[in-house]
Amino acid sequence: MSELPAPAVTSWRRRLHATAARSGRVWRHRWFRRVRVAAAVGLVGITAAMIGVMLFAHTGINVGPFRAEMSISPSLAGGTEVDIPPLGSLHLDSHRGTLHLKVALGSLDQSRTEELIDNPTAISSAGDRAVDEVTAGVTRLALRTVALAVLSAILAAALIFRSVRRTAAAGLTALVASAGSLALAAATIRPDAISEPRYEGLLVNAPAVVGDARRIADNYGRYADQLQQIVSNVSRIYTTVSALPVYEPAGNTTRLLHVSDLHLNPASWGLIRTVVDTFDIDAVIDTGDMVDWGSSAETGYVASIPSIKVPYVYVRGNHDSVGIQSAVARQRNAIVLDDKITTVDGVTIAGIGDPQFTPDKSETNKAGDNSGSELLTATGRRLATTISDSGKKVDIALVHDPEMAPPLSGVVPLVLAGHKHQRSVAMLPAPPAPDPSGSASPSPAPSASAAVEGPMPTRLMVEGSTGGAGLRGLEHEEPTPLSLSVLYFDENHTLKAYDDIQLGGTGQSNVEMQRNVVGLGDDEPAIAPTPSGPAASTPAGQPSR
Numbered sequence: 001m002s003e004l005p006a007p008a009v010t011s012w013r014r015r016l017h018a019t020a021a022r023s024g025r026v027w028r029h030r031w032f033r034r035v036r037v038a039a040a041v042g043l044v045g046i047t048a049a050m051i052g053v054m055l056f057a058h059t060g061i062n063v064g065p066f067r068a069e070m071s072i073s074p075s076l077a078g079g080t081e082v083d084i085p086p087l088g089s090l091h092l093d094s095h096r097g098t099l100h101l102k103v104a105l106g107s108l109d110q111s112r113t114e115e116l117i118d119n120p121t122a123i124s125s126a127g128d129r130a131v132d133e134v135t136a137g138v139t140r141l142a143l144r145t146v147a148l149a150v151l152s153a154i155l156a157a158a159l160i161f162r163s164v165r166r167t168a169a170a171g172l173t174a175l176v177a178s179a180g181s182l183a184l185a186a187a188t189i190r191p192d193a194i195s196e197p198r199y200e201g202l203l204v205n206a207p208a209v210v211g212d213a214r215r216i217a218d219n220y221g222r223y224a225d226q227l228q229q230i231v232s233n234v235s236r237i238y239t240t241v242s243a244l245p246v247y248e249p250a251g252n253t254t255r256l257l258h259v260s261d262l263h264l265n266p267a268s269w270g271l272i273r274t275v276v277d278t279f280d281i282d283a284v285i286d287t288g289d290m291v292d293w294g295s296s297a298e299t300g301y302v303a304s305i306p307s308i309k310v311p312y313v314y315v316r317g318n319h320d321s322v323g324i325q326s327a328v329a330r331q332r333n334a335i336v337l338d339d340k341i342t343t344v345d346g347v348t349i350a351g352i353g354d355p356q357f358t359p360d361k362s363e364t365n366k367a368g369d370n371s372g373s374e375l376l377t378a379t380g381r382r383l384a385t386t387i388s389d390s391g392k393k394v395d396i397a398l399v400h401d402p403e404m405a406p407p408l409s410g411v412v413p414l415v416l417a418g419h420k421h422q423r424s425v426a427m428l429p430a431p432p433a434p435d436p437s438g439s440a441s442p443s444p445a446p447s448a449s450a451a452v453e454g455p456m457p458t459r460l461m462v463e464g465s466t467g468g469a470g471l472r473g474l475e476h477e478e479p480t481p482l483s484l485s486v487l488y489f490d491e492n493h494t495l496k497a498y499d500d501i502q503l504g505g506t507g508q509s510n511v512e513m514q515r516n517v518v519g520l521g522d523d524e525p526a527i528a529p530t531p532s533g534p535a536a537s538t539p540a541g542q543p544s545r
Helices: 005-025 032-056 110-118 118-162 164-187 192-195 205-209 215-241 266-279 296-308 321-328 373-390 448-453 469-475
Strands: 058-063 068-073 080-084 088-092 098-110 197-201 254-259 283-286 310-313 333-338 339-342 347-351 396-398 414-417 426-427 459-464 480-490 495-505 513-519 530-532
Touching: 032 164, 032 469, 058 118, 058 254, 098 164, 164 347, 192 396, 192 414, 205 480, 254 266, 266 480, 310 321, 321 333, 333 339, 339 373, 347 373, 373 396
Parallel strands: 080 098, 254 283, 283 310, 310 333, 347 396, 396 414, 414 459
Antiparallel strands: 058 068, 068 098, 080 088, 088 197, 254 480, 339 347, 426 459, 480 495, 495 513, 513 530
């Protein structure tokens, strides 16, 4: 390889030095320097503003009975996202621009919900206020976003540039960017986007979240509006029925209220309190499905248990998670039974939670799969063994699903359950006689007295839904009625009678209470049902899902 002549090398070096000198002069030119500084200031201002908005641009608002968290984040597509835990989220093409609005519905505020129900006129006004509450929340969030963007930019520029002029320029850049983004969102807003949502979440929840939300809300408003009139009739019905000479509770009678399947219905608490006060109830027994999905957002619902002011005995349902059970256990008057025994006002009660957590039961009940039934039976057998091993005389056994009850036949005189959303009373088949060959019996052996006197008859009482199946009960043309029962025990803690109370659903201002005396015609009604209000047919209960 030949080398370049010395004159050529010298010329090449001169041209290189000349080019570098010209580039240096351009780079050091005051206008180019100003461009570089402006770009740096703008980059710092916008970056700091985005970080500040993402970290701190959020605010909490009350929308009706709900607590909602609103936040703004940078985005290229705009739009609004509404999170509805645990059902999923709705995505709305509400606006264009560089800001994305997120609304997360939090827990239901029980006190505000009950205030709405206790004041029928508040239901309609709550809907009108909701628009103003959301508007005020968005306005407050917008101002907070601008302030955070400017403040973040000023702080970052002050730390980096240490110049008052450049710090002010960064703040002004953030102000223009944030205010301009908000102005663009406001200019491109689409109010009708709420009618064209895109749903993300479990497919089974899509119809309830997207399609039926408005109809359910309207039905629930009418339902709550009528509840005051319906509940007020309970006292008058009880006064009329108790005066009849069929069964007069003695002074030493223990009165227990059986409720089940509240399914997040806030109206249930007011009804339970009314019956507890009117009927002088000694304790409440809840056989599960207090909530719908077992999520942490629903734990606030159990905070009304102390307002009942009597012991509240509870077993977990298939819609109740372990977290919900723990939340119930934290209430000062609650007694959670999960393969345990307790005594309340002299009555000994045993109970066990549902072994399955299936808030969406359609996904777990596969054709030909009987593993769920086997698990339920095994759990009932486990409770029967616990009772037999305790050596105590247990008066009541609590389960959620009636499929757990057969192993308890001959072990206790009374089993209380729920789950079916339809009330029923039946005698359980007697347990099989012990095998003379000495082989193991599939169920716990009866006590010695039972072996002499014969197997103990066991009555299974399945309660309807005290919450009217929650919002599910409003999806049908005939909503599920609210059901609960008052049980009367004598001084020997033996069930002597029970009152079945049923409140008609939406559009049915109807209350029925039926007194039943145990042993009178195989629990034939002792008196005819006593309706209140316009006559209306009673819709059949919907099975639990």
